Amino acid sequence: MREHAGVSREELKQSAAVTVAVLLALGLVAAWSVLIPGVDAWENIVAAVIGSLRMTGPVAAAFAAWVALRKRRALRGRSLTTWRALKAPLAIVVVVLGSFGATVLVLAVKTVLTEQSGRLSLSGLGMGMAGLALYSVIGWVAGWVLPRPFTPPLAGLACYGVFSWLADDRGWADKLAPGTGEPYDLFQGLSGAAFFDQTIWLLGITGALLLGWAALVTRQALVLACALLAVLAAGMGVSRVLAQPKPAAAQEIAYSCQDWPITVCVHPGMRAGLTELGAAFTQIASRLAGTPAAFTRVEQRPLEDPLQPSNGLAPIHVPDLSAGFAEEAAHEYIESLAARCPGTPADGYREIVMAWLRGEPLPGGPMPEHQYAASWFAGVSEHQRREWLRMFFSDFQSCKLAGTHFGGGPAVTQAPAHPVPATSHVYPVYPDQSDDPTPMSPNSWQ
Numbered sequence: 186m187r188e189h190a191g192v193s194r195e196e197l198k199q200s201a202a203v204t205v206a207v208l209l210a211l212g213l214v215a216a217w218s219v220l221i222p223g224v225d226a227w228e229n230i231v232a233a234v235i236g237s238l239r240m241t242g243p244v245a246a247a248f249a250a251w252v253a254l255r256k257r258r259a260l261r262g263r264s265l266t267t268w269r270a271l272k273a274p275l276a277i278v279v280v281v282l283g284s285f286g287a288t289v290l291v292l293a294v295k296t297v298l299t300e301q302s303g304r305l306s307l308s309g310l311g312m313g314m315a316g317l318a319l320y321s322v323i324g325w326v327a328g329w330v331l332p333r334p335f336t337p338p339l340a341g342l343a344c345y346g347v348f349s350w351l352a353d354d355r356g357w358a359d360k361l362a363p364g365t366g367e368p369y370d371l372f373q374g375l376s377g378a379a380f381f382d383q384t385i386w387l388l389g390i391t392g393a394l395l396l397g398w399a400a401l402v403t404r405q406a407l408v409l410a411c412a413l414l415a416v417l418a419a420g421m422g423v424s425r426v427l428a429q430p431k432p433a434a435a436q437e438i439a440y441s442c443q444d445w446p447i448t449v450c451v452h453p454g455m456r457a458g459l460t461e462l463g464a465a466f467t468q469i470a471s472r473l474a475g476t477p478a479a480f481t482r483v484e485q486r487p488l489e490d491p492l493q494p495s496n497g498l499a500p501i502h503v504p505d506l507s508a509g510f511a512e513e514a515a516h517e518y519i520e521s522l523a524a525r526c527p528g529t530p531a532d533g534y535r536e537i538v539m540a541w542l543r544g545e546p547l548p549g550g551p552m553p554e555h556q557y558a559a560s561w562f563a564g565v566s567e568h569q570r571r572e573w574l575r576m577f578f579s580d581f582q583s584c585k586l587a588g589t590h591f592g593g594g595p596a597v598t599q600a601p602a603h604p605v606p607a608t609s610h611v612y613p614v615y616p617d618q619s620d621d622p623t624p625m626s627p628n629s630w631q
Contacts, residue, residue: 200248200251200252201276201280204244204245204248204280204281204284205280205281205283205284205287207244208241208244208245208281208284208285208288209284209287209288209291211237211240211241211244212234212237212240212241212284212285212287212288213237213288213291213292214240215236215237215239215240215241216233216234216236216237216288216292217233218236219232219233219236219237220232220233221371221504221505221506222505222506222507223455223457223458223505223506223507223510224371224452224454224455224505224506225454225455225456225457226371226452226453226454227304227305227306228306228371228374228375228454229371229454230289230292230293230305231305231306231309231310231313231365231375232309232365232375233292234285234288234289234292234310234313235309235312235313235316235363235364235365236364236365237288238313238316238317238320238363238364239345239348239349239352239364240345241281241284241285241288241317242316242317242319242320242344242345242348242363243320243340243341243342243344243345243348244341245277245281245317245320245321245324246320246321246323246324246327246340246341246344247324247337247338247340247341248277248281248321248324248337249274249277249281249320249321249322249323249324249325249328249340250324250325250327250328250336250337250340250341251328251337252273252277252325252328253273253274253324253325253326253327253328253329253332254328254329254331254332254333254336254337256273256329257328257329257332258332264403265402265403266403267399267403267405267408270398270399270402270403271395271399273325274321274322274325274395277321277325278318278321278322281317281318281320281321282314282317282318285313285314285317289310306375306377306380308377308378308380308381308384309365309375309377309380311380311381311384312363312380312381312383312384312387313363315363315383315384315387315388315391316362316363316364316387317363318387318388318391319363319387319390319391319394320344320348322391322394322395323340323344323394324337324340324341324344325395325398326394326395326398327339327340327343328340329398329402348362348363352364357427360379360383360426360427360429361386361423361426363383363387370487370488370489371452371454371455372438372452372486372487372488373487376429378429379426379429382422382425382426382429383422383426384422385418385419385421385422385425386419386422386423386425386426387422388418388422389415389416389417389418389419389420389421389422390415390419390422391415392411392412392415392418392419393412393415393416393418393419396408396409396411396412396415397409397412399412400412438452438453439453440452440453440484440485441453441455441456441459442459443459443460443463445463446463446467447463447466447467447470447480447481447482447483448481448482448483449462449463449466449482449483450482450483450484450485451485451503452485452503455485455503455506457506458503458506458510458511461510461511462483462501462503462511462514463483464511465511465512465514465515466483466499466501466511466515466518468544469499469515469518469519469542470499471567472541472542472544472567472570472571473542473571473574474571475571475572475575476571476574476575476578477575477578477579478494478522478574478578479497480494480497480498480499481497482497482498482499483498483499483500483501484498484499484500484501485500485501485502485503486500486501486502488502488504490502491521492517492518492521493521494518494521494522499518500518501514501515501517501518502514502517515543516543519539519542519543520539522542522581522582523535523538523539523581523582523584524582524584526584527584530552530554530555530587531584531585531586531587532584533548533552533554533555533558534555534558534586534587534588534590534591535581535584535586536548537555537558537559537562537591538562538574538581538586541562541570547559547562547563554588557588557591557592558588558590558591558592561591561592562591573590577590
C-alpha cells in the first residue's frame with residue numbers, strides 16, 4: 186500500500202469520503218433548521234446553506250487538524266517544497282467544498298421542481314465556500330502547530346465558539362463571520378455587494394494564514410511576499426465590509442394575491458399561505474365592516490415596518506408559514522387596532538372588544554362592571570356590535586371605554602339575574618330578532 190507522507194493513500198481516501206458524508210448530513214440538518222418554514226424562494230435556500238456553516242465549519246476544522254498532525258508526525262522534520270506543503274491543505278479544502286456543493290445540490294432539487302421566487306445568489310454561495318475554506322485552513326494550521334491528540338476536537342470547539350460569538354455580536358463584528366445576519370427578511374433580500382465584500386475578506390484572511398504557514402515551513406521569501414499580499418487583500422475586504430451602509434429600504438416586489446372573498450397579498454415566496462390568511466382575515470373583515478377600521482385588502486409588510494391600518498388596507502407581518510401563522514398574523518393585526526390601556530378598568534373593556542374581533546369567548550373580567558359589560562355585549566347581534574364599534578371606535582382606540590358604553594353599566598341598569606363569575610367566559614348569543622339594521626343607542630339595546 187503506497188504511503189503519502191506517512192499516511193496511506195487508501196486511508197486518506199476513506200477519511201475524505203467519511204468527512205464528505207458527515208458534512209453533507211450535518212449540513213442538510215443544519216440548513217433545514219435555518220430554512221424559513223413554508224417559503225419557496227431562492228434566498229431562503231442560500232441563507233440556509235450559509236447558516237449551515239456554523240455546524241459544518243467546526244467539523245471541517247477538526248478534520249483538517251487531524252490530517253495536519255498526522256502529516257507533521259510522519260514528516261519528522263524533513264523539508265518541504267512549496268507545492269508539497271500546500272498540496273495537502275488544498276486537497277482538504279476541495280473535499281469540504283465538495284460537501285458544501287452537495288448540500289446546495291440536494292436543497293436545490295426540491296427548489297427546481299417547484300416555482301420559486303427570487304433568484305439564486307452566486308455571490309452568497311461564493312461567500313459560503315470562502316467561509317468553509319477559512320474553517321479548514323484554521324484547523325490545518327492548528328493541527329500543524331500543536332500536533333496533539335486533543336487538537337482536532339479543540340480546533341472544532343474553538344471555531345464554533347469564536348464564530349458563533351462573532352455571528353451573534355449584532356455589531357460590526359458579525360459582518361466578519363460568514364453569515365447573512367439572520368434572521369433576515371424576505372422583503373429585504375440578500376445583498377450581493379455585501380456577500381462580495383465578505384468573500385474578499387474571507388479569501389484574504391484564508392490566503393494569509395495558509396501562505397504564512399507555508400512560508401514558515403518552507404522558508405521561502407516569495408511565499409512570504411504572497412502572504413503579505415493576502416494580508417493586504419484581507420485588509421481591503423475588512424474596510425469594504427465595515428464601510429457597507431445599512432440595508433436599504435425593502436425592495437419592491439410583485440405580490441402574489443388572492444382576490445376572493447377579500448384581496449390578500451403576500452410575498453411570492455409565501456403564496457402557499459394565501460388560503461389560510463384569506464380564511465382568517467375574512468372573518469375579521471366581516472366584523473369590522475362599516476367601521477373606521479373596515480378593510481377589503483390584506484397586504485404583507487416587512488417585519489420592521491409598523492402596522493398602521495388605513496384606507497381599507499390591513500397590513501400584516503408573516504415571518505414564516507409554520508403552524509398557526511395565520512392566527513398569529515390576525516392576532517397581531519387586531520392588537521394593532523388599539524394600544525393596551527393603562528389600568529385594569531379601561532383594559533378590561535378593551536379586552537371584551539378584542540375577544541369579539543378575534544372570535545374568542547368574551548372574558549368575564551376581574552371586576553363586576555366587566556362581567557356586566559361582557560354579558561351585555563354577548564346579548565346583541567353581530568350587526569349591532571358593528572354599529573356599536575362604528576359609533577365608539579375613537580373611544581375604543583383612546584382607552585375611553587366605560588360602563589356607559591355597555592348598556593349603562595350595573596350601577597345604571599339592572600344587572601343580569603345570574604352574574605357572570607370573574608373567571609368565566611361569556612359566549613356570544615346572536616338573537617335573530619335583534620338583527621335590525623336600524624342604528625340604536627347602547628341604552629336601547631337592553
